[in-house]
Amino acid sequence: MIYLDYQATTPLAPEARDAMLRWLDGPGGTGFGNPHSAHRMGRQAKAAVELARDQVAALFPAGGKIVFTSGATEALNLAIRGSGRDGTVSYSAIEHSAVxxxxxxxGPSHVLNVAKDGQCNTRQDVPDDTRLICVMQVNNEIGTIQPTIEWYRKAKENNALFLCDAVQAYGRIELTGADMIAISAHKFHGPKGVGALWVRDGLDLEEVQTGGGQEFGLRSGTLSPALIAGMGAAAQRANxxxxxxxxxxxTLWNSARELFDDWTLNGSADARWHGNLNMRREGLDVGRLMSDVRDVMFSAGSACASGSGRPSHVLKAIGLSDKQAKSSIRLGFGRYTTLDEIEEAAAKINAAAEAQGL
Structure with a gap:
């Protein structure tokens, strides 16, 4: 099989797997301690968590704190719900549904429009009572890189906070200024089930999940040393x-663009993370294509919305018709993808499309 769905999840890095194993010890081992316990095994587990916290922090802007969560969805919920209750939350039309x-x-919300190339520019107003602006750094469906620096500045001009979903950016491009940044480990070759919210120095959030008060009193629940150690190792490898x-x-992008030269690109070719190739072919039956090319793993849209039958809200936001959106596919590739795999996948996908008379 050829895996080309890196936006949905990425293969686990060997370094991440190795880092996790010690903290999965069964009876007779010493790695299963609770990191919140005061005894030696607990302190060892806590040391592993804190090492990973430093490894993850190395790819963030200087300063701030890392709050470990179960993933980006929880991190985004903590940021949005924990940053206040009064005022409007403004977010781009192509944000993930978690935002x-x-x-x-x-509470009150406002949608920011995007251009045909998928960028959300700052030449638009936000409501006067906006308390939080949310713009992702790299879109998960079309790979468009957003002008997050400008949006951070605009948020400051409007006395609002700025939240950046950097799930598709972390470990791939430099993260820009923000008040809060959310990430998920399995998008950069770490394990599933763990993520983090970076919170800038001086910003106090409200607790939205009550319990034991772990993680700076913001996120209750026993941390998993194994998952966090895997996340830390994946972050270090990415760094x-x-x-x-x-x-x-x-290199993979340039090859893929040549191999799919008769397909229409969705989104910007330049302001884009080049590990995301979202494209369409007029009249394409994507369901049939995926059935005919079962040994190539790719997506008809974001994994979170696939199977719903609804056209992608991202493709609709950049002006595509329902028919165009439903004739689009997304290929995602990265560190462990080879040129041979890109060439083989292209040959199979193109042949299956041509078999539809396209």
Missing amino acids: GDTAQAA ETFDQDAEHVR
Whole structure:
């Protein structure tokens, strides 16, 4: 099988797997301690958590604190619900549902429009009572890189906070200024079930999940040393191979663009993370295509919305019709993808599309 769905999840890095194993010890081992216990096994587990916290923090702006969560969805909920209750939450039309749905549930909300290339520019007004602006750094469906620096400045001009969903950016491009940044480990070759919210120095959030008061009194619940150690190791690997990974992805992108030259690109070709190729072919039956090319793992949209039958809200936001949105596919690739896999996948996908008479 060829895996080309890196936006949905990424293969676990060997370094992450190795880091996790010690903290999965069974009877007779010493790695299963509770990191919140005061005895030696607990202190050892806590040391592993704190090492990972430093490893994860190394890819964030200087300062701030790392609050470990179960993933980006929980991190985004903590940021949106914990940053206040009075005022409007403004968010881009292409945000993940973890932002959009939470913003709507938390109180008044306002949707920021995006251009046809998928960028959300700051030449638009926000409501006067906006308390929080949410713009992701890299879109999960079309890979568009957003002008988050400008949005952070605009938030400050409007006395609002700025929250950035950096799930698709962390470990791939430099993170920009924000008040809060959310990430998820399994998007950068770490394990599923763990993520983090970075909170800038001086910003106090309200607790939204009551309990034992772990994680700075903001997020209650026993931490998993194994998951967190895996996340830390994945972050360290991403830090060490940052430039190498980016160059490899550019090589894959250039090859894929040539191999799919008769497909129409969705979103910007330039302001984009090049590990995301979202494209369409007029009249394409995507369901049939995926059935005919079962040994290539790719997506008809974001994994969170696939199977709903609804056109992608992201593709709709950039002006595509329902028909165009439903004739689009997304290929995601990265560190462990080879050129041979891109070429083989392209040959199979193109042949299956041509078999539909396209």
